[in-house]
Amino acid sequence: MINFIPKNFQIKSxxxxxxxLKNSKKYSLMKKILTSLAVVLLALQSCxxxxxxxxxxxxxNAMEIKVSGETEDQKITNPPTVPAPIGDRAAKKVxxxxxxxxEEGELADGxxxxxxxxxxxxxxxxxxxxxxxxxxxxxxxxxxxxxxxNIDLHAVxxxxxxxxxxxxAPGKEAIFNFKALNPGLFVYHCAAAPVxxxxxxxxxxxxxxxxxGGLAKVDKEYYIMQGEFYTKGKTDEKGLxxxxxxxxxxxxxxxxxxxxxxxxxxxxxxLTAKVGETVRLFVGNGGPNxxxxxxxxxxxxxxxxxxxxxxxxxxxxxxxxxxxxxxxVEFKVEEPGEYVLVDHSIFRAFNKGAIGKLKVTGEKNPKxxxxxx
Amino acid sequence: xxxxxxxxxxLGGFFFLMISCENKANETRSETLxxxxxxxxxxxxxxxxxxxxxxxxxxxxGTDSSLVxxxxxxxxxxxxxxxxxLEFVMKNPKWKRSNxxxxxxxxxxxxxxxxxxxxPKNANPEAPxxxxxxxxxxxxxxxxxxxxxxxxxxxxxxxxxxxxxxxxNKPTYSSHLINLYNQKEREKNPVKVSKPNxxxxxxxxxxxxEWTDDFNSIMTTSDSRTTEFDDKGLFCAAAGTSxxxxxxYASFMxxxxxxxxxANYTVGNLGFRCAKDxxx
Numbered sequence: 083m084i085n086f087i088p089k090n091f092q093i094k095s096x097x098x099x100x101x102x103l104k105n106s107k108k109y110s111l112m113k114k115i116l117t118s119l120a121v122v123l124l125a126l127q128s129c130x131x132x133x134x135x136x137x138x139x140x141x142x143n144a145m146e147i148k149v150s151g152e153t154e155d156q157k158i159t160n161p162p163t164v165p166a167p168i169g170d171r172a173a174k175k176v177x178x179x180x181x182x183x184x185e186e187g188e189l190a191d192g193x194x195x196x197x198x199x200x201x202x203x204x205x206x207x208x209x210x211x212x213x214x215x216x217x218x219x220x221x222x223x224x225x226x227x228x229x230x231x232n233i234d235l236h237a238v239x240x241x242x243x244x245x246x247x248x249x250x251a252p253g254k255e256a257i258f259n260f261k262a263l264n265p266g267l268f269v270y271h272c273a274a275a276p277v278x279x280x281x282x283x284x285x286x287x288x289x290x291x292x293x294x295g296g297l298a299k300v301d302k303e304y305y306i307m308q309g310e311f312y313t314k315g316k317t318d319e320k321g322l323x324x325x326x327x328x329x330x331x332x333x334x335x336x337x338x339x340x341x342x343x344x345x346x347x348x349x350x351x352x353l354t355a356k357v358g359e360t361v362r363l364f365v366g367n368g369g370p371n372x373x374x375x376x377x378x379x380x381x382x383x384x385x386x387x388x389x390x391x392x393x394x395x396x397x398x399x400x401x402x403x404x405x406x407x408x409x410x411v412e413f414k415v416e417e418p419g420e421y422v423l424v425d426h427s428i429f430r431a432f433n434k435g436a437i438g439k440l441k442v443t444g445e446k447n448p449k450x451x452x453x454x455x
Numbered sequence: 456x457x458x459x460x461x462x463x464x465x466l467g468g469f470f471f472l473m474i475s476c477e478n479k480a481n482e483t484r485s486e487t488l489x490x491x492x493x494x495x496x497x498x499x500x501x502x503x504x505x506x507x508x509x510x511x512x513x514x515x516x517g518t519d520s521s522l523v524x525x526x527x528x529x530x531x532x533x534x535x536x537x538x539x540x541l542e543f544v545m546k547n548p549k550w551k552r553s554n555x556x557x558x559x560x561x562x563x564x565x566x567x568x569x570x571x572x573x574x575p576k577n578a579n580p581e582a583p584x585x586x587x588x589x590x591x592x593x594x595x596x597x598x599x600x601x602x603x604x605x606x607x608x609x610x611x612x613x614x615x616x617x618x619x620x621x622x623x624n625k626p627t628y629s630s631h632l633i634n635l636y637n638q639k640e641r642e643k644n645p646v647k648v649s650k651p652n653x654x655x656x657x658x659x660x661x662x663x664x665e666w667t668d669d670f671n672s673i674m675t676t677s678d679s680r681t682t683e684f685d686d687k688g689l690f691c692a693a694a695g696t697s698x699x700x701x702x703x704y705a706s707f708m709x710x711x712x713x714x715x716x717x718a719n720y721t722v723g724n725l726g727f728r729c730a731k732d733x734x735x
Binding site for chain 2: 279
């Protein structure tokens, strides 16, 4: 088998060359045209390459970055908290442990659902590394799981983003290594068949690859991920709710929520900040279907790293976060009060749960905001 | 001249293809020979076998509409139980937990048994055996004078619900199964409590995943979105096909599960049942 494929390839490429040789005159003309085109393109490209201001690092030569120092075991944190910033540490080897689980949990008040998770939370544990890091990812599938699971990290360069290397039966463990070549905020998710169901049940999370030198220091960092749930019963219908495949295929979610359940970021679980602090939100969208129109009522994002990439936009009201995508938003809070996080496709917020809160405490600032009468 | 070279290259390709097919066939033959060296003491489990009538069916994999023919065969009406497997182990000590070789069963083989000859605490003897490998399931079948069902045979029987032979097109067929599959610890329940299907076969879905003889012959790529299938067992068949029914999530689950297995794996919700050719 191993012998067979390359031989076949050989034959194919031989015959291709053969045809080309036959038409060698045409070939050389083509070659000239192509070469000159390439030169023009290159020239254009170099004109464009002005150093861009709104950029937070590049991936060039990431392959060459050497890892050094002690191997780090990635600390597991529960959303909405994230591991500590990488700062200016050198690239190193990082071991990440994730466990696929299937467990019943609360989806809304009085409503339960059989979630499939990474590390028992929706979204799964936030993974935080830097460009050049070499990650050894362990994916365990809990022994009482029914299904096989795997992981596709959008931060990985390689077939299936790791899915191919990690298809793991209940009770087993898969390990694969990858080198982080591109900085950015990336989604990871399970890609086992049928993939829509694995995502719809909650198997997604975020991995942040910080640029060399790290992200700028801020006062507060939080981890939020939007996702939809498709249940047999209507929104808020009590009891254990089963997954509804038809609603999933029709893209008619029963719930659209932040962090795996209705009111996950409300009441005692509100995000908090103090007046004058800068807040950074790592916002992902697991989908499986909807694109989020992420907005914080009463705030303007000072910076948005659009689509989780290296460039930021400034002074943004609402940012689009595609399914299987993410964004980093940053804003300074000037006035105390409760700020409401929503998917501004507003029925989702009003009726299906896509709502959370950030509570800001501190001195009032009448210059910024002041009710007159 | 150029044509001749082309033809030669072409024929060369075919020649290679044939050779490699032959090699594979030889390899599998020698594998079966080595497994034959292990003689199993015969067992005689009292299990009714159900006659499954021949028919054609549309496999879940493959984009073309070619049907696969399944010939008459006999299938155990239920999965092999704890009690039956214990009997097998007693007669075939090399399949006791402490004797089994890692290449034939990994370290979770019969994991919850109290010792080599005692079922797990609180285990129902009539519940299906789990934590068994493909090798051990095959050995069991052999000692019972049977074999494991092929994937096609198993899936052919799995098309049925309680009332019809082919329930695949019923909208409830898959949705019922995916929610059933999502229930944990079903394997702790005894066999033959739920209703039999059209053929009179019990527990195709509600207790355990089941080994098939060629479990890894057609595999979804572990990355399910490409809709392509590797053909790790059908070495010389055409690859790059996809499923015939993308809405059949229950089938996706079974195929995904099979593709996560290796022959020495033992898993907590994976058992087996036996089949047999019809004697003419």
